[in-house]
Amino acid sequence: MPSPAPVQSNFIRDIMIADRESNKYGGVVRTRFPPEPNGYLHLGHAKSICLNFGLAAEFGGTTNLRFDDTNPEKEEQEYVDSIIDNVRWLGFQWDKMLFASDYFEPIYQWAVQLIRAGQAYVCDLNAEEVRQYRGTLVDGGKHSPYRDRSVEENLDLLARMRAGEFPDGSRTVRAKIDMGSPNLNLRDPVMYRILHATHHRTGDDWCIYPMYDYAHGQSDSIEGITHSICTLEFEDHRPLYDWFVDQLGIHHPQQIEFDRLNLTYTLLSKRKLLQLVNDGHVRGWDDPRMPTLSGIRRRGYTPEAMRSFCGAIGVGKTNGTIELGLLEHHVREDLNKRVNRVMAVLRPLKVVIENYPDDLVEELPAVNNPEDESAGSRTVPFSKVLYIEQDDFREVPPKQFYRLSPGKEVRLRWGFFITCTGVVKNDAGEVVELRATYDPATRGGNSPDGRKVKATIHWVSAAHALEAEVRLYETLFSKENPNQVEEGGNFLDNINPNSLEVLSGCKLEPALATAKPGDRVQFERLGYFCCDLDSTEGALVFNRTVALKDSWAKIEKREKGK
RNA sequence: UGGGACGUCGUCUAACGGUAAGACUGCAGACUCUGGAUCUGCGUAUCGGGGUUCGAAUCCCUGCGUCCCAGCCA
Numbered sequence: 001m002p003s004p005a006p007v008q009s010n011f012i013r014d015i016m017i018a019d020r021e022s023n024k025y026g027g028v029v030r031t032r033f034p035p036e037p038n039g040y041l042h043l044g045h046a047k048s049i050c051l052n053f054g055l056a057a058e059f060g061g062t063t064n065l066r067f068d069d070t071n072p073e074k075e076e077q078e079y080v081d082s083i084i085d086n087v088r089w090l091g092f093q094w095d096k097m098l099f100a101s102d103y104f105e106p107i108y109q110w111a112v113q114l115i116r117a118g119q120a121y122v123c124d125l126n127a128e129e130v131r132q133y134r135g136t137l138v139d140g141g142k143h144s145p146y147r148d149r150s151v152e153e154n155l156d157l158l159a160r161m162r163a164g165e166f167p168d169g170s171r172t173v174r175a176k177i178d179m180g181s182p183n184l185n186l187r188d189p190v191m192y193r194i195l196h197a198t199h200h201r202t203g204d205d206w207c208i209y210p211m212y213d214y215a216h217g218q219s220d221s222i223e224g225i226t227h228s229i230c231t232l233e234f235e236d237h238r239p240l241y242d243w244f245v246d247q248l249g250i251h252h253p254q255q256i257e258f259d260r261l262n263l264t265y266t267l268l269s270k271r272k273l274l275q276l277v278n279d280g281h282v283r284g285w286d287d288p289r290m291p292t293l294s295g296i297r298r299r300g301y302t303p304e305a306m307r308s309f310c311g312a313i314g315v316g317k318t319n320g321t322i323e324l325g326l327l328e329h330h331v332r333e334d335l336n337k338r339v340n341r342v343m344a345v346l347r348p349l350k351v352v353i354e355n356y357p358d359d360l361v362e363e364l365p366a367v368n369n370p371e372d373e374s375a376g377s378r379t380v381p382f383s384k385v386l387y388i389e390q391d392d393f394r395e396v397p398p399k400q401f402y403r404l405s406p407g408k409e410v411r412l413r414w415g416f417f418i419t420c421t422g423v424v425k426n427d428a429g430e431v432v433e434l435r436a437t438y439d440p441a442t443r444g445g446n447s448p449d450g451r452k453v454k455a456t457i458h459w460v461s462a463a464h465a466l467e468a469e470v471r472l473y474e475t476l477f478s479k480e481n482p483n484q485v486e487e488g489g490n491f492l493d494n495i496n497p498n499s500l501e502v503l504s505g506c507k508l509e510p511a512l513a514t515a516k517p518g519d520r521v522q523f524e525r526l527g528y529f530c531c532d533l534d535s536t537e538g539a540l541v542f543n544r545t546v547a548l549k550d551s552w553a554k555i556e557k558r559e560k561g562k
Numbered sequence: 563u564g565g566g567a568c569g570u571c572g573u574c575u576a577a578c579g580g581u582a583a584g585a586c587u588g589c590a591g592a593c594u595c596u597g598g599a600u601c602u603g604c605g606u607a608u609c610g611g612g613g614u615u616c617g618a619a620u621c622c623c624u625g626c627g628u629c630c631c632a633g634c635c636a
Contacts, residue, residue, distance in 0.1 A: 008575075009575095009576075010575090034636095035636095036635085038635090038636080070635095070636080071636075073635090074635075074636090127633080130633095130634070134632060135632075136564085137563085137564055137565075137631075138563055138564045138565095139564080140564090141632090168634085172634055181565085182566090183564095183565055183566075183631080184564095184565080184632050185631075190633090192634085193634035194634080195634080209634095211633090211634075212635070213636095232629080232630070233629095233630055233631080233636095234630095235630075235631090236565075236566055236567090236630070236631050237631090238566095239566095257567085259568090259629095264573090270636095271635095312574085312575085312585065313574060313575075314575040314576085315575090316574090316575075317568060318568055318574090318575095318628095319567090319568070319628075319629050319630085322573070322574060322586095323572090323573050323574080323586070323587070325586065325587060326573080326574075326585080326586050326587085329587090330586095332598095332599095336598080336599060341598095370595095370598095370599075400597095403597090411595060412595095413595065413596070414595075415595095444595090445595045446595075453595090454597095455597075456594095456595050456596065456597095457596090458596075522596090524596050525596045525597080525598070526596090527598095548596075548598050548599095549597090549599090550597070550598085551597045551598090554597090555597080
């Protein structure tokens with residue numbers, strides 16, 4: 001099983017090392033990844049997955065995949081399926097796949113035990129009353145009038161709650177802790193609520209469901225988890241986590257909290273991602289603009305890149321925000337060494353080589369991946385009429401532009417040197433075609449007289465070109481922090497209207513004829529692309545995974561800014 | 563204004579009382595049949611104020627700032 005590389009020290013790892021040395025859990029490390037199946041996994045979960053699985057693997061331990069499915073109103077089988085698929089894709093293998101709902105019976109029996117011990121009671125207050133009795137951040141709460149019911153009455157009511165005698169919201173089971181605690185979680189927290197809802201796994205077996213706080217620690221305990229890793233917002237819940245397992249006298253895992261991932265230009269909130277999907281701002285959970293694992297996968301990100309990113313960002317307790325550029329760096333780094341190069345023209349400009357024979361076609365050898373000799377080579381057809389990128393020609397070249405312009409010579413990648421001899425314009429004065437001559441002696445890309453050209457540009461033979469649709473993506477949000485909004489606004493106001501640009505009529509070299517959905521490739525000088533699910537044999541569709549670093553674009557931007 | 567946590571280059575992370583380090587970004591250069599990749603160089607940080615100590619990012623006090631908590635969500 002892969003571990004996020006490079007292995008970097010972090011405070012949780014330090015705790016595990018100390019625990020191993022003190023023999024705290026008999027030297028064992030057992031973790032769990034506990035998603036709620038109420039949405040798709042995203043980049044933030046990837047961090048948690050790499051942490052939990054990576055650390056356990058490093059210490060020779062195991063990790064369970066446990067679904068935290070205690071709220072039937074929000075959870076669905078579709079989400080369970082996607083989560084299983086995503087964890088596998090990331091490259092991790094769990095020891096056991098489990099569900100909190102597997103433990104509903106023991107969890108119920110523990111409630112009986114707590115009631116018998118006088119540590120829990122059935123409360124008849126409704127939701128609004130519970131809130132009022134709870135008090136505020138500054139003032140303590142007051143006791144529920146039902147707090148001192150007899151054990152017998154509590155037991156009877158609990159059994160009748162389970163039996164379905166009471167309507168939703170009419171009663172709860174609460175732990176009897178401390179209504180005066182400055183930690184609101186300890187002010188007699190609700191353990192069970194009545195919910196006449198069909199659960200995705202237990203169906204209608206239950207109409208009372210345990211709350212997270214009452215279910216999570218005990219589930220960990222049952223599985224013999226040693227290090228229960230969760231995010232910072234649960235810090236205030238740890239005393240409650242500890243309280244339940246201590247009162248019950250069962251195996252006591254330790255809860256450790258770390259900082260959740262934040263990424264610039266990105267939202268990592270299941271609730272908001274769900275809204276983007278439901279309101280149709282994206283094409284679905286797996287839209288390549290989404291930060292979901294399904295989305296980035298479709299976009300062309302690799303599990304290897306994700307793991308190395310998660311290893312690089314580190315783990316701590318500070319609430320920071322990672323720059324998107326770091327993620328992209330890891331994606332490029334991985335794709336650079338493993339993916340084949342190919343030529344594609346996204347915005348075609350026709351070039352006629354006037355001195356090239358009308359019917360001649362030459363097959364020119366091209367290296368597939370200069371970073372990987374074993375990737376071999378292929379040939380690309382060259383003929384009289386070609387397409388080049390519109391961006392690679394300027395009638396009036398700006399400073400430092402050394403691609404094609406009238407009278408200038410450039411190299412066609414793996415092809416010949418050509419010199420632009422003329423420009424054809426339409427009635428609107430736009431350049432629609434170029435005329436050029438080629439130097440037959442430069443076949444393959446080198447001139448025998450040793451003369452140099454400043455630029456090499458990509459091209460596709462018109463007669464042999466494959467047509468394709470190419471989808472270019474920008475960030476889904478135009479603000480670094482999508483949550484930063486004007487008074488009264490919301491994150492939807494920050495949606496980037498240019499996040500998707502669909503280009504049709506793109507020209508690809510024939511080697512791409514056999515491309516299948518999921519295939520990754522570099523379009524030379526443009527970026528890394530991934531064949532999309534929507535692709536069919538005759539109609540190829542590619543997603544831009546990430547652009548190549550573009551120093552010309554940087555220069556151009558700087559010049560314009562002057 | 564109660565409680566919990568956190569403050570180290572622009573960003574993220576390390577240094578565990580002993581020369582503040584790395585990655586990303588930025589800038590400059592080398593090289594190049596991708597203005598890609600690669601390589602080299604440069605730059606910027608311990609939240610403020612006190613203290614303890616031969617010596618403090620690290621320990622203590624104090625101030626300031628940021629985040630989380632009043633779901634029958636997780």
